[in-house]
Amino acid sequence: MFDFRPADDVSVFERYRQLCEAADALTQGERDPIANMANVAALLWKFLPDLNWAGFYRMVEDHGARELVLGPFIGRPACIRIALGRGVCGAAAQLGETQRVEDVHQFPGHIPCDAASRSELVVPVLRNGAVIAVIDLDSPSPARFNDEDAKGLERLAAFLGERI
Ligand code: SME
Numbered sequence: 001m002f003d004f005r006p007a008d009d010v011s012v013f014e015r016y017r018q019l020c021e022a023a024d025a026l027t028q029g030e031r032d033p034i035a036n037m038a039n040v041a042a043l044l045w046k047f048l049p050d051l052n053w054a055g056f057y058r059m060v061e062d063h064g065a066r067e068l069v070l071g072p073f074i075g076r077p078a079c080i081r082i083a084l085g086r087g088v089c090g091a092a093a094q095l096g097e098t099q100r101v102e103d104v105h106q107f108p109g110h111i112p113c114d115a116a117s118r119s120e121l122v123v124p125v126l127r128n129g130a131v132i133a134v135i136d137l138d139s140p141s142p143a144r145f146n147d148e149d150a151k152g153l154e155r156l157a158a159f160l161g162e163r164i
Pocket of ligand 1: 053078079082086087088089090109110111112113114117120136138
């Protein structure tokens, strides 16, 4: 049994440090990307408050065309395929850059998977310089994610590049 849980009353930095430590322990030595993404989605849900969706979209190549396809997540059922450049996830995947959106209603092309979502943080996962997936967090609160969240999720994404 795994019983990872965040300590109470810790800084955002410390919360992500503990999340990364748990993710490292859970994925170390396991080569299956689906298993690792599923466990990390569960950890995101457990460690980060005020979310309504947490999980992965994977970069998939089909007949020479690349697009994002839904991966392991916690939350409401979500749209399955996202073209590069579309919505918040598609922007992060195409640009290879974190997208932190304080109000999703103001983001051109935002794809509403859950009407409750108000803010969103999407971080690309890179391997050998190429985007292989994105981590997507949605919150029902406006401006839920700050720069510390973005940096914390980027630290997680940095080592997941070799684990998923
Ligand atoms: N809102 C995202 C789509 C994925 S869901 O939030 C789970 C977007 O605009 O890319």
